[in-house]
Amino acid sequence: MSAVPPPGLTLPDVWYVAARSKTLRAAPLAVTIQGRPLVLFRGRDGVPAAFSDRCPHRNVPLSMGTVVKGELQCQYHGWRFDSKGACTAVPGLVDGEVSLRSRCAETFACVEQQGFVWVYTTPNVEASSRPFVFPHFDEAPYSSVVREFLVAASVHAVVENTLDVPHTAYLHGGLFRTAQKSNVIDVVVRRHGTFAEAEFIGEPAPKGLVGRLLAPGGGVTEHTDRFLLPSIAQVEYRLGTKSHLMATSALTPVTDTETRVFVVVTFKLPLPAWLVKPFVAPIAGQIFAQDAVMLKKQTEQVKRFGGERYTSTELDVLGPQVTRLMKQAAAKEAPPEGVDEHRLRMKT
Numbered sequence: 001m002s003a004v005p006p007p008g009l010t011l012p013d014v015w016y017v018a019a020r021s022k023t024l025r026a027a028p029l030a031v032t033i034q035g036r037p038l039v040l041f042r043g044r045d046g047v048p049a050a051f052s053d054r055c056p057h058r059n060v061p062l063s064m065g066t067v068v069k070g071e072l073q074c075q076y077h078g079w080r081f082d083s084k085g086a087c088t089a090v091p092g093l094v095d096g097e098v099s100l101r102s103r104c105a106e107t108f109a110c111v112e113q114q115g116f117v118w119v120y121t122t123p124n125v126e127a128s129s130r131p132f133v134f135p136h137f138d139e140a141p142y143s144s145v146v147r148e149f150l151v152a153a154s155v156h157a158v159v160e161n162t163l164d165v166p167h168t169a170y171l172h173g174g175l176f177r178t179a180q181k182s183n184v185i186d187v188v189v190r191r192h193g194t195f196a197e198a199e200f201i202g203e204p205a206p207k208g209l210v211g212r213l214l215a216p217g218g219g220v221t222e223h224t225d226r227f228l229l230p231s232i233a234q235v236e237y238r239l240g241t242k243s244h245l246m247a248t249s250a251l252t253p254v255t256d257t258e259t260r261v262f263v264v265v266t267f268k269l270p271l272p273a274w275l276v277k278p279f280v281a282p283i284a285g286q287i288f289a290q291d292a293v294m295l296k297k298q299t300e301q302v303k304r305f306g307g308e309r310y311t312s313t314e315l316d317v318l319g320p321q322v323t324r325l326m327k328q329a330a331a332k333e334a335p336p337e338g339v340d341e342h343r344l345r346m347k348t
Contacts, residue, residue: 010034011121011329014230015131016252017262018119020148021112024048028072030063032254033119038108039063040117043083044070050119052106055079056087062105072105081105085124114138115146116250116262132232134248136266142244143273145281149261149288153295155231155253156326158261160319161291162233162249163198163225165348171294172287183348189317193335196321197226203348227322229329242270247284257299263288314344 011034018031018040028041030053037053039062051072053061060076067073071080071088080089085107086099109120109127118131136142151158161167186201200223222238231251238244245267252260265284269276302308312319328335 010253011230011326012332013120013122013128014329015111015118015120015127015129016231017116017250017260018050018110018252019117020146020262021115021117024117026067028063028065028067030061031119034121034253035255037061037063038119039072040110040119041067041072041083042070043067047083048110048112048117049083050108050110050117051081051085052108052123054106056103056105079103132228132250134250134264134266135246136244136268137264141273142266142268143277144264144266145277145284147263147265147281147285147288149263149292150254151259151261151292151295152257153259153299154257155251155259156322157295157298158249158251158259159227159231159233159322160316161295163227163235163318163322165200165225165317165346166315167294169348171290184345185348187317187344187346189321189342189344191321191324191340193337194325195226195228196318196325197224198317199224200348225318227318227325229325242268244268257303261288315346317344 016033018033018038019029023029024040024042026042028039031038031040039051039053040048041051043049049072051062053063055062055065055074055076057074057077057079060074062072062074062081064075065073066075068080071082073080073089078089078091079087081104082088085105087103087105088098090098090103106123108123109125111118111127111131113131114134114137116131120127134144137144153161183202183204185203188199188201190197190199203221203223220239222236224236226234226236228234231253233249233251234246236244236246245265247263247265250262250264252262254260263284265280267273267276267280
């Protein structure tokens with residue numbers, strides 16, 4: 001029986017995607033990360049800011065308010081806060097200092113890049129790192145498709161599903177691989193201090209629609225799946241110099257059993273991008289929708305039986321590595337030096 005991260009596991013001092021840039025417009029936007037209600041808004045010059053979604057005056061949600069001249073105004077009594085959380089106005093107050101520390105909103109570091117708004121999980125501090133950068137995004141000759149899903153499952157369950165090869169032949173049969181297993185390949189599994197990866201050696205191009213797009217003429221692919229702390233899951237396929245596909249999922253824990261998934265599928269292929277792109281979005285959407293249904297059923301079963309119970313084999317390649325990395329990060333343990341590596345074989 002394999003161990004998984006315990007319920008309620010939260011990671012401090014990390015970045016999560018809070019929203020896509022296009023969803024944060026003039027009005028405040030309520031989001032939840034690791035069970036914590038937050039509010040996003042655009043301050044002066046359109047730069048995003050993130051607060052706890054609670055006015056320090058009387059606990060009303062600030063997301064109910066409005067943005068006035070780049071400042072967030074509470075709907076209840078009209079208190080206003082600049083993007084640094086300082087209270088700049090208390091309507092009706094004649095004497096006394098407005099911006100006392102007790103009147104400040106709780107703030108979170110916030111960065112907008114590549115069309116996403118990222119929030120740092122520790123309040124009222126300068127971030128000690130920078131958010132993840134999606135590889136090859138907006139880089140010629142690559143094209144990208146972005147999708148967003150809300151999944152009724154834990155981050156760990158979503159990561160393991162995203163990086164799990166065996167289920168694709170059954171849950172996604174015809175789209176991605178088939179149940180017919182005719183090839184035996186080697187898999188090299190590596191765990192570093194902050195990420196783990198599985199390299200699949202000698203794997204033929206996957207059968208199904210995805211394989212035909214990636215390698216119309218067939219061939220042997222370079223295939224690597226990887227997990228990067230705190231919650232990036234990445235599937236990468238390469239065939240020579242002309243075909244390269246990378247599906248990167250940035251996972252944001254909403255609650256213990258609910259995860260928001262921001263997927264970026266980036267590719268360059270022998271076929272023209274304008275011809276391929278209309279097919280990539282619906283295929284990716286169908287694959288992730290199928291996964292979402294299964295993950296919801298898995299979560300319901302865990303709740304129904306009163307907890308998780310797993311039995312694993314060597315084919316559950318990255319799940320144990322993800323568990324260890326997440327537990328170490330939650331405990332703020334220093335990552336171990338060097339690389340832990342082992343090999344196995346599987347049929348595909």
